[in-house]
Amino acid sequence: MAGSMPCTFPGGVHPKDCKEFSREFPIEVAPAPGKVRVPLAQHIGAPAKAVVAKKDEVKKGQVIGEPQGFVSAAIHSPVSGKVVEVKEHPHIFGRPTLCVVIENDGNEEWAEGMGGDPEDVSALEPKEIIDRVAAAGIVGMGGATFPTHVKLSSPKEYPIEIAIINGVECEPFLTSDHRLMLEEPERVLRGAEILRRTVNAKRLVIGIEANKPDAIGKMRDTAKEILPDAEVVELHVKYPQGAEKQLIYALTGREVPAPRAPKFGPYFPMHVGALVQNVGTAAAVYDAVTRRIPLIERIVTVTGTGVESPKNFRAKIGTPIEALLEAAKVRPEANKLILGGPMMGLAQGSPDIPVNKGMSGVLVLTGARPDVSRACIRCGKCVDVCSQAIMPQTLSILAEAERFDLVEGYDIDNCILCGSCSYVCPSKRPIVHLIEWARGALGAIRRKKAEEQKV
Ligand code: SF4
Ligand code: SF4
Known part of the structure; x- marks a missing residue:
């Protein structure tokens, strides 16, 4: 086309x-950072496992985290320098995540065979x-x-x-x-x-x-x-x-x-x-x-x-x-x-x-300014804009009622978390956040069920 x-x-x-x-x-x-803080979880899948420790010298491009399984990714040092700690630090998703902190020596010295x-x-x-x-x-x-x-x-x-x-x-x-x-x-x-x-x-x-x-x-x-x-x-x-x-x-x-x-x-x-x-x-x-x-x-x-x-x-x-x-x-x-x-x-x-x-x-x-969220007025605008043809208002109401047992039947897995529904909602409802939360809860229910079936 x-x-x-x-x-x-x-x-x-x-x-x-x-x-x-x-x-x-x-x-x-x-600007060249004096220190870099490299998270070991930067991808979908299992976080990488640190393969360096405090005081190790590293080269630019050297592996500092090895992938754990097929759906995982290697992590490399962006600088040459010295590892000063391997420790949990704040991360974009809100939870602390294990990071490798490296002091940059400014030499930009590549690991062998790179660059x-x-x-x-x-x-x-x-x-x-x-x-x-x-x-x-x-x-x-x-x-x-x-x-x-x-x-x-x-x-x-x-x-x-x-x-x-x-x-x-x-x-x-x-x-x-x-x-x-x-x-x-x-x-x-x-x-x-x-x-x-x-x-x-x-x-x-x-x-x-x-x-x-x-x-x-x-x-x-x-x-x-x-x-x-x-x-x-x-x-x-x-x-x-x-x-x-x-x-x-x-x-x-x-x-x-x-x-x-x-x-x-x-x-x-x-x-x-x-x-x-x-x-x-x-x-x-x-x-x-x-x-x-x-x-x-x-x-x-x-x-x-x-x-x-x-x-x-x-x-x-x-x-x-x-x-x-x-x-x-x-x-x-x-x-x-x-x-x-x-x-x-x-x-x-x-x-x-x-x-x-x-x-x-x-x-x-x-x-x-923080949005003040109000009740759904059933205007249907969120349904009109949802490119995944699901019913955002119903999912958000089910999430508020904590009816996580029902959200699967309303195609929650098909939501791409694009935020279009929240964007058009005249009641300023945090629809996408509610869906995300319900999806997390549903995931926990599924994992529990799978564990029970194994026993
Ligand atoms: S966030 Fe989900 S429910 Fe909302 S418009 Fe996007 S795909 Fe549809
Ligand atoms: S756009 Fe907001 S108020 Fe309108 S139906 Fe959807 S959730 Fe309800």
């Missing part, structure tokens, strides 16, 4: 995109590529943080026909993917081609929202030169256009089935012949496969009404958010901090959090 007509999906919302705060600012290297010139990898077998991606600890950098080597290892019965590279960046305010496509289109496209080749997909499509015409032009021009059969498709500007299932639908018309019950699901893009990877992930795959560089840095937008000098930083994983906020000059009247975008990001009470692999933005706002 290539062409110039914007493509889209049913439902969704149109928040103001607010990209003007930061989209014109080129990527700049974030050289790109090698020709055209003869590598898919298995070798997947091994390099796994060794580099690559995870979905659009925020999902699902280990990339797992996505690339789809079983033979699910052949991948289309590799989709996600350059949508539909969250308001965020511009890290936009700048990456403008400034490093070749790195993205070469990584995309490695991904396509690994899964043997016939088509390679890069989807970008129509509010980034310069990025669309740059990616098309570069693709013409180095990858002429890649399709760069302009998508309608609508939230959550960049969500995996919505993007697949917009580009192929295929629907990833809803996981109606655990025994029938979960369903993934591979079940409809698709692989989706973010543009940042594609660029990281290029580095990992051609230069053996692990995922130790990423682009982070620091933006919002609460900063004087918005930025798109290239920041080392483990860099304290405080350092980025200082460089972007936080206004004294700023009163809200969100890690991620305003729709799916996580509000934080403190900036004492390090940059992680899935963090695309730091949003600082002024004038934010």
Whole structure:
């Protein structure tokens, strides 16, 4: 479905995109941190296990955390220096998480075999590529943080026909993917081609929202030169256009089935012949496969009404958010901090959090007041915008009543936590938070049942 007509999906919302705060600012290297604090849990799946201890000397790119099982990811040191502690510290999800804290010696000394010139990898077998991606600890950098080597290892019965590279960046305010496509289109496209080749997909499509015409032009021009059969498709500007299932639908018309019950699901893009990877992930795959560089840095937008000098930083994983906020000059009247975008990001009470692999933005706002939530007036607006065709109001009411036994029947597993329902609710109900909470409670019930069945 290539062409110039914007493509889209049913439902969704149109928040103001607010990209003007930061989209014109080129990527700049974030100030070198004196210390990095690298969490061992930065991905979906089992946290990595620390393989270094206090006082160990480490090189840049050295493994400091080994994956625990297939759905897990390796963690590497973003600097050369000395480990000063391996200890629990605050994390983006609110719970303290084990982190490796490393004093940066400033020498940027690479571990052996890393960081050289790109090698020709055209003869590598898919298995070798997947091994390099796994060794580099690559995870979905659009925020999902699902280990990339797992996505690339789809079983033979699910052949991948289309590799989709996600350059949508539909969250308001965020511009890290936009700048990456403008400034490093070749790195993205070469990584995309490695991904396509690994899964043997016939088509390679890069989807970008129509509010980034310069990025669309740059990616098309570069693709013409180095990858002429890649399709760069302009998508309608609508939230959550960049969500995996919505993007697949917009580009192929295929629907990833809803996981109606655990025994029938979960369903993934591979079940409809698709692989989706973010543009940042594609660029990281290029580095990992051609230069053996692990995922130790990423682009982070620091933006919002609460900063004087918005930025798109290239920041080392483990860099304290405080350092980025200082460089972007936080206004004294700023009163809200969100890690991620305003729709799916996580509000934080403190900036004492390090940059992680899935963090695309730091949003600082002024004038934010706590919303006063009221009862549901059954207006149906949340149902109209839900692109997953579920009933957000019913789920939120069931969650409030703690009827976790009923939420499964209302498709709670199919919610992608996009926040569109909360965004349109005139009663300011925290629908998405209630759904998230109910999902956690349902997970605990399922685990308990599974344990009981084992006995
Ligand atoms: S119910 Fe879930 S998928 Fe539907 S709009 Fe709300 S957060 Fe998004
Ligand atoms: S939008 Fe809010 S008030 Fe309207 S039906 Fe949904 S939950 Fe109720």
